[in-house]
Amino acid sequence: MLSSGTPGPSAGSGGSARRWAGLAASALLSVGAPLVVSTALPVASAADCADAEVIFARGTDEPAGVGRVGDGFVDALRKQTSGLNIDTYAVNYKASMLQLHGGDGAKDAIAHIKSTVAACPDTKIVLGGYSQGASVMDIVAGVPVGGIPWGDPLPPQYANNIAAVATFGDVATRTGQALPTTSTLLGSKAIDLCNPADPICHAGPGNEWSGHTQGYVPGYTDQAAAFVAAKLLAGYTQHMPGYGPPPGYGSANTGYGPAIMGSDPDTAMHGPSTGYTAETPAYGPQAPGPGPSTVGPTATTTAPASPSAQTPLAAEVR
Numbered sequence: 001m002l003s004s005g006t007p008g009p010s011a012g013s014g015g016s017a018r019r020w021a022g023l024a025a026s027a028l029l030s031v032g033a034p035l036v037v038s039t040a041l042p043v044a045s046a047a048d049c050a051d052a053e054v055i056f057a058r059g060t061d062e063p064a065g066v067g068r069v070g071d072g073f074v075d076a077l078r079k080q081t082s083g084l085n086i087d088t089y090a091v092n093y094k095a096s097m098l099q100l101h102g103g104d105g106a107k108d109a110i111a112h113i114k115s116t117v118a119a120c121p122d123t124k125i126v127l128g129g130y131s132q133g134a135s136v137m138d139i140v141a142g143v144p145v146g147g148i149p150w151g152d153p154l155p156p157q158y159a160n161n162i163a164a165v166a167t168f169g170d171v172a173t174r175t176g177q178a179l180p181t182t183s184t185l186l187g188s189k190a191i192d193l194c195n196p197a198d199p200i201c202h203a204g205p206g207n208e209w210s211g212h213t214q215g216y217v218p219g220y221t222d223q224a225a226a227f228v229a230a231k232l233l234a235g236y237t238q239h240m241p242g243y244g245p246p247p248g249y250g251s252a253n254t255g256y257g258p259a260i261m262g263s264d265p266d267t268a269m270h271g272p273s274t275g276y277t278a279e280t281p282a283y284g285p286q287a288p289g290p291g292p293s294t295v296g297p298t299a300t301t302t303a304p305a306s307p308s309a310q311t312p313l314a315a316e317v318r
Contacts, residue, residue: 049120050087052163052232055112057091057105057133059169066090069130069168072217076225077126081232089116091129091136099132103151106139110154117161124163126228127186130216131200134170134179134192141165141183141190143172153185164231165190166224168216173201191227193220 054074058067066074066088078086089112093105109127116123129137135145142153154162165186167179173194180190194201197211 049123051084052081052124052126053087053089053116053120054126054128055089055091055109056127057093057109057129057136058095059131059133060095060097060099062095064090064092067130067133069216069221070128070133072221073128073166073168073224076218076222077228080225080229084232087123091133093136095132099135102132102135102139102145105133105136106151106153109136109140110152110158113154113158113161117158121161123161124232125161126163126232127165128167128224129170130168131170131212134167135172137165137167138170138172138177138179138183141179141186143177143179143182145172146175156185159185162186162189164228166228167192168220168224169194169198169201169212171200174203189231191224193224195220 054066054070054077056066056070056073058065058070062068065071070088070090074086074088078084091105091112092108094101095105113125116125127137127140129135135150138145139151140154144150165179167190170178170192172178172182173192178192180187180192183190193216195211195215196202196204197206197208197215199207199209200212202211
């Protein structure tokens with residue numbers, strides 16, 4: 001005969017099912033297993049956000065990264081803003097000899113600006129570029145490169161998130177279209193530096209190709225860092241009394257003449273300066289530039305008295 005004892009747990013036994021469920025819950029609680037699993041994505045907090053971020057576009061044929069001038073600029077900026085946490089972002093574009101991808105670089109820079117503002121709205125953004133990378137920043141700032149609009153500029157609503165802009169060896173400077181004096185969007189917070197021996201940005205005597213490939217680190221990168229540091233630190237003086245513009249900033253900058261520092265592999269890679277227009281058909285012939293000028297009460301352009309002058313050709317708006 002079959003036993004008439006108490007039956008075991010079955011699908012049809014509500015009481016048994018409840019007892020098994022209770023035991024299972026007790027077991028989970030006994031080992032500390034979570035009852036609810038969150039699938040929410042992590043959100044950036046203020047602790048994850050840098051005080052400032054430098055978005056820099058490298059020059060022609062430089063390997064991926066911010067390039068030699070970008071490295072020199074960021075190193076100098078960190079030294080002159082001791083205490084600030086400064087991140088970097090290398091603009092992702094093909095810095096090829098034909099220079100056909102400046103618009104792509106501008107799109108990448110703008111996309112990164114938007115993502116940074118969304119995740120870290122209080123992070124101050126610094127834009128920078130050297131040579132072809134300077135042309136990338138021209139596009140971001142709404143300056144037509146060689147008279148041609150290569151892409152859409154930064155949407156105006158993001159302009160307040162840009163603390164400063166620094167460009168080096170920009171071909172637009174040669175034709176009187178330097179970013180500080182041409183961009184209505186970002187010109188008021190920009191500095192453009194041209195080595196007087198650089199044939200890319202300077203039309204005149206004394207040009208040497210080494211003035212472009214070797215003439216910006218450390219003299220001009222230090223000078224640009226001082227300008228940008230003043231912009232960055234000005235935003236912290238009210239909340240952080242220990243911060244302020246670098247001592248002596250605004251005085252005459254001397255000793256920033258052509259910095260020729262030996263051989264550089266870029267020279268062999270780029271070839272002589274006379275080949276530059278063949279590599280960049282969009283820029284056209286190297287017609288004589290407008291020469292020294294003063295644009296507006298706060299913008300200055302300084303040309304050298306001679307090829308050996310130690311004063312940079314710079315367009316700067318403080």
